[in-house]
Amino acid sequence: MSSGVEGDVAKMELGDEQLVTPWNVVANSNTGIDYDKLIVQFGSQKIGTELIDRFEKLTGRKAHHFIRRGIFFSHREFEKILDRYEQKKPFYLYTGRGPSSDALHVGHLIPFIFTKWLQEVFNVPLVIQLTDDEKFLWKDLTVEKTLAMAKENIKDIIACGFDPDKTFIFSDFQFLGQCPEFYRNVARIQRQVTFNQVKGIFGFGGSDCIGKIAFPAIQAAPALSNSFPFIFGEQKDVACLIPCGIDQDPFFRMTRDVAPKLGHPKPCLLHSVFFPALQGIQTKMSASDPNSSIFLTDTDKQIKSKVNKYAFSGGGATVEEHKEKGGNCDVDVSFQYLRFFLEDDDALEKIRKDYTSGELLTGYLKKDLIELLQKMVKTHQTARATVTDEVIAKFTSPRSLKF
């Protein structure tokens, strides 16, 4: 998996359509991606009130604020997972990440924070794929470098607090050589998909290397339960729920097409929006620009300085103007970050009201965000420091899980 907002060169010709692929995201307006339009483009469903109500009723849990606030905004057949939950039929969670050499930024935590919460609510096994092979194929990196990056990223993922008895984390360059059944499923998927199909879905062309062309099968395979015989045995009917960024959807549209042909249920999905760069919701996050976001390795001082200096403000140009006209929460990055990370709905709503009215000044809004991010990053750093090689070995060892 790769984060689209750090995308590579566009491979598709773009009309007035916005472009979202796993490797490239291009909005066609300066207000960023139009997510309602993307749902239509992709043919997914909006996560609506009815679905949220049913989820809350079935699980007895309030929906996560990522769902309540439209951060996870789109889905594919999530209702089927709720059916299974109701009928006590088995399913599992699958998410992943394309390891990057840079320390993760706070936005990278979103799928993991959410997946951890889903794991707690549903009490199901979880597999997490690190696509070091994808990074190797797309970037000018050695195999060894991508493996090392995967290991560092795995520490950050473990630090999110996953249950070691229910979670298997793997990198492709390691796991393909540990589990013959995984490669067998990769080959089964590869036989079902033509070059013309991946050309249509991902925009691959004749000058792309054959590794890229074949790769989608490797990201698809974890959605088939018998890819993990040590967890699911030979069972093919364990359904799969994939929480991921919407840019990853092309992989799983393909997977949903192939899975039934191989006797598996179609994987179901929950899609999140992109995480904005400090510079503004319409700008791309740049992995090479340390000022484009808050990283999990940042110090208190760096966090304070970055937010104050770079976080795009939706406030007035002067205090007088701000007090008169109020701030615009929709474009204010500090408010948007609070929308992602401030769990308290009432506190967030008060900030929104006061900032919109002009009562709350940008400096104070940023102060709230700085304190929250400093706490969040410190908590993460503390948790990460406890992730020893032994802990990594436990999470990454192919083994049976409790569920």
Added chain:
Amino acid sequence: MSSGVEGDVAKMELGDEQLVTPWNVVANSNTGIDYDKLIVQFGSQKIGTELIDRFEKLTGRKAHHFIRRGIFFSHREFEKILDRYEQKKPFYLYTGRGPSSDALHVGHLIPFIFTKWLQEVFNVPLVIQLTDDEKFLWKDLTVEKTLAMAKENIKDIIACGFDPDKTFIFSDFQFLGQCPEFYRNVARIQRQVTFNQVKGIFGFGGSDCIGKIAFPAIQAAPALSNSFPFIFGEQKDVACLIPCGIDQDPFFRMTRDVAPKLGHPKPCLLHSVFFPALQGIQTKMSASDPNSSIFLTDTDKQIKSKVNKYAFSGGGATVEEHKEKGGNCDVDVSFQYLRFFLEDDDALEKIRKDYTSGELLTGYLKKDLIELLQKMVKTHQTARATVTDEVIAKFTSPRSLKF
């Protein structure tokens, strides 16, 4: 690896050129493939007297009759292997087979008989790849079926008498899941080769599945020594010599292009001609036609009956005509089979002379062949009967080899 003479549908447009790919062989004349022309087409070298002399001088061994008789007729940089042998630098042998559901026929033994001899002469390690994944991708077979076929074929290969201390035999569906370094090399190769390149080399098109498009990297990987860390450690400079049918050359042309980019020496090759069907040297062997060749499971009676009934004769239409005009050894399949399997040069030359002159009648020529094949098949069957699961486990276990 696949035997071209059992080829699939042609994927390339054919002018007046003969077509030889790993999956299809089409001659453009009724005298079969023009091998001299093929050497020019492929850009390989003819195995000439000078090279044979040097081989014999260096090894102190007479060249194998497959070499002396032009059955292994073409090479790529075999002289570099002789250089290494002279300089006592390490190299290894690599050959393989695409497992088929049918029992092997005698022609399938040719690369193995020859490779066993090379192993003895050079005293070097050998790896043998069973491309069950290739058969899965190209044929309408299940993974399980191709795995079972690979196991049966492995028994036949072991029965050829390879040294268990120097030979590692593997099937892709098994080994890819046992050795992370193998997949890492597959990915390294896949990054170096574009769709346009495999389109040019193999004739793949947009409607081919992505598994076929990516497969050549899997047949290329065993030519890189660090694909087998349990044999060669991390060494990248162990050269590789590949004895194979000429139809497999496209895979290794590609490999020779990629290997230096990854810091490996180019693999060297020894190419063999195709083995003729009983029905004639210009006809294709059909795996589904039990009468097209002698199978290693045939009884004495079947061998006798097939040779007498189906082996295309280059003799005269009547005894009188034969005695007057003589027989044509070039098209006589019985003679051609003797050329492959009768080791005694003097005996073969006598048969050739007597048959050409008309002195030796077809019936007697066939009788000689029948006796030889019966003995050869019986010897094979006896050897195969001793190949227990334990013996298979020894050959197929990733382990260090003696050399």
